[in-house]
Amino acid sequence: MTAADAPPIIFVHGTRLSAGQWSPQLAALQEDFRVAAVDLPGHGARSAEPWSLNAATEIIASAVESLDRGPALVVGHSLGGYASLEFARRCPEQLRGLVLAGASASTRGPWAIPYRWAAGLVPRIPAARLTRWNDRLLRRLYSPEVVDATIRAGYAFHTLPDAWGEVLGRFDADAMRHVAAPVLILNGEKDTVFRSGERDFLRAHPRARIELIPRARHLANFDDPEAFADAVRRFALEVA
Template identity: 25%
Template structure:
């Protein structure tokens, strides 16, 4: 999906880069890789220098520690930017990538000009937490060999049955899940399962423009979660796209790209400058 984009590796991290302008970094979720962002790389490169990279344990990047923290993933981004000679960026992340984006903005406030948290989780209900913890335990126990977890993920993300117009996207995501490093995925998912409240009480320190973007039909990364995060962030706003689910950046790239462009175009160049 990323044919024609510049591929690089810095400080062990594999990334793609395209376009010119202020720097925008895109962070994928658990089980995906930089190719997840192909529709956004193409659309946003006209006005932005766009970087999409493989997070720890995914794609061409190294494994995280056995028991990783969000700081490990945030520091990976810091090291990537240092290697590229880039100081300040706008950062957008999807799902677990949203947690990483927020952690980066909170831990390195001078380096984040703005943040977009797409389909982010925040303070799950007990039932939601129990379900995701059980999935993490299954993966930790070697359950990744049982392909039923992959189908269950596709059902959550795309719907069951899959809408006819989304068969190709579903197949691509399924293939990405099938190819993911089992150890890297299990370690990342264990963190994803436990980090939904990592930013509770901290978002009031987020002193940059922040967009919390999700789909109305994404019940695990719900519109209420995004609204709550936006209420806590001093410069936060929440948008829930009607009819969209978890993989909306793939299933409805035009709608998502328009929302991203609207937010990013509202930033001053000083906010977004390298």
């Protein structure tokens, strides 16, 4: 099987980030695949748009249609992973395969309590201060070619309460039963929180498998951009 036979690939970013999160993967894959990264409502170029899962799924669906190559492989990270699960439920005919990255933890029950607390705290901190903290952290951990596009696009702190307010309490491994396509659960080895339910997610789907990025954390596509892109490449060829 060759890349020419593979589906297009849509990337969906994580909490507070933007399509810029995927600049390393787009650069690595764009010569062989039709690829696109979306901004979810309230993020990036869509910063002024109100958040909703309905709008998020419509944005993903429009991106699939824009590549004009039939069902797509959708890669969702964290918040984008849960939005991609919702897209898989609502638009099964548009999905060839699903990569869940840092999104295989239940958002129900006690696990959600600290995230509800954080979502309530964020609006109380000035956005300029949060931006400085995030910029410093990313620049300390990663090279400019990995994070410059993310930093330039800014952060969606104002959207975080609404986004997580809708996601928390909504998803667990049962969401996998609504996914008709094959699933790759792609986690950073050290992302202990968001891979906490990966075995439950695996058991809930007959065509799912787990792959770990060694030594990577929650932002696995930043920690090891090449390994992440390679995992997506191999899965795209598998589902071709």
